[in-house]
Amino acid sequence: MVWKLRKRTVSTRTIKTRKTVPLDSFFRYVDVFYLSIGMVPYDRNSKDSSPCRNWRRIILRTYFVFQMLNLNLVLLSELIYVFLAFASGQNFLEATMNLSFIGFVVVGDIKIQHIWGKRERITQVVRRLQELHPVCAEQQAIYKIDEYLSGYKCVSIFYFGMHLVLIWTYNLYWAVYYLVWDFWLGMRRFERMLPYYCWTPWEWKNNWSYYVMYVSQNLGGQACLSGQLAADMFMCALVTLLIMHFKRLGSQIEQHVAGVLPAKQDLVFLQASIVYHQRLLLLCQDINEIFGVSLFCNFASSSFIICFVIFQMTIGGNIDNLVMLVLFLFCAMVQVFMIGSYAQHLINATEQIGEAVYNHDWFLADLRYRKLMLVIIQRAQRPSYLKATNLLKVSLVTVTDLLQLSYKFFALLRTMYVQ
Numbered sequence: 001m002v003w004k005l006r007k008r009t010v011s012t013r014t015i016k017t018r019k020t021v022p023l024d025s026f027f028r029y030v031d032v033f034y035l036s037i038g039m040v041p042y043d044r045n046s047k048d049s050s051p052c053r054n055w056r057r058i059i060l061r062t063y064f065v066f067q068m069l070n071l072n073l074v075l076l077s078e079l080i081y082v083f084l085a086f087a088s089g090q091n092f093l094e095a096t097m098n099l100s101f102i103g104f105v106v107v108g109d110i111k112i113q114h115i116w117g118k119r120e121r122i123t124q125v126v127r128r129l130q131e132l133h134p135v136c137a138e139q140q141a142i143y144k145i146d147e148y149l150s151g152y153k154c155v156s157i158f159y160f161g162m163h164l165v166l167i168w169t170y171n172l173y174w175a176v177y178y179l180v181w182d183f184w185l186g187m188r189r190f191e192r193m194l195p196y197y198c199w200t201p202w203e204w205k206n207n208w209s210y211y212v213m214y215v216s217q218n219l220g221g222q223a224c225l226s227g228q229l230a231a232d233m234f235m236c237a238l239v240t241l242l243i244m245h246f247k248r249l250g251s252q253i254e255q256h257v258a259g260v261l262p263a264k265q266d267l268v269f270l271q272a273s274i275v276y277h278q279r280l281l282l283l284c285q286d287i288n289e290i291f292g293v294s295l296f297c298n299f300a301s302s303s304f305i306i307c308f309v310i311f312q313m314t315i316g317g318n319i320d321n322l323v324m325l326v327l328f329l330f331c332a333m334v335q336v337f338m339i340g341s342y343a344q345h346l347i348n349a350t351e352q353i354g355e356a357v358y359n360h361d362w363f364l365a366d367l368r369y370r371k372l373m374l375v376i377i378q379r380a381q382r383p384s385y386l387k388a389t390n391l392l393k394v395s396l397v398t399v400t401d402l403l404q405l406s407y408k409f410f411a412l413l414r415t416m417y418v419q
Helices: 002-017 023-035 051-088 092-117 119-132 137-143 145-171 173-184 209-255 263-314 319-359 367-380 396-418
Strands: 386-388 392-394
Touching: 023 119, 023 145, 023 209, 051 092, 051 209, 092 119, 092 209, 092 263, 092 319, 119 209, 119 263, 137 145, 137 209, 145 173, 145 209, 145 319, 209 263, 209 319, 263 319, 263 367, 263 386, 263 392, 263 396, 319 367, 319 386, 319 392, 319 396, 392 396
Parallel strands: none
Antiparallel strands: 386 392
16 A cells, blocks of 8 residues: 555656646647748747748748749659650650659649648647647646657658658769769769759750759759658647547546536536537548648549559669669558558547447436437547548548559559550
8 A cells, every 4th residue: 555655656746747748849840841941831929020030931931932943843844754755655664753753743742832821720720729738747647648749759750761761862862873883983984864854955964054953853852752741740740639639538528427526517527528529520620621632632642653653663674763663652652551540540539439428427417417418429420530622531441442543553554555
């Protein structure tokens, strides 16, 4: 008994000395990647109008415009290359490889522009989550916020790190190739190549414009990657917070014993739980409206990318391209499974609300209390989904359907190529 009391005392002291976790901790990596392209996805303090803040905003806006212009110029040159290749019947393999990268860039471009246009809505969602966020260490321990944050950080580091390795391995391949084979070993004469096939109205291989184009493509690739990955992880951060609140609501209801307290207090508790539930459902709707287009682009492009990458791998090629294609395919698969996994966890968390209401001790409750229970149970029968617009509800089942669709496209493309 003494040991148990000591254990409780230690745990209480640990909670009191524990640092609180601010809401911004979930958005730290997202903010870094958005700032790398000069973009601020939501306003933290709109009342601050100091000259320093205004200059910072102007500099970021200018840098953002430069990044978008560069990205779209690179995209345009790649599209022209593919169009000319298909029109002339030449460089078919290079054009199909470019299509995979074009799909990735187009999705990144759309996601950046869409999130930029939803800044005010995102700011409102973040502020409403801030209102629900537990403030003191005791509350955060009950919500298990450390566990959710550490899990999200692990996923973020793996997701960002994997894609950064992919993009910079591909972008810097020819630079490293030159340093090793020509500059260091002196074994062959280096033929200037760019990371991505593109069309230009001038000859770039034998003049200084090669270096400008090389840097331009690298900047465009990183900007696209930053915008696309930041949007994915921003959505996952918001979904993680929603899951945390749904599970807390479920455990709070399940631990409540109705009928012990006066009927009025039980009704106040249940009404507060219903209001809490409704706020979470409205937040889920807002997240779908913000990221619905982004989700649709993710799944549409992933099907497109998986199809063309597997096609490239089956028709052969040099080992360098095959390694890059395997990495690219792996990243596309991880993206789809990660989003599908978060969406499935959200579905499970919302479904558990109805179970928690039914499972808690309500037998001795007042009749009004038992009738009011039906409101939250009835709404919990319809789980909340992540929606890729109104066309698609995202779950792990959606991932299976996507893989089947990708295989069908691949089979069609392979048949056309053989014939």
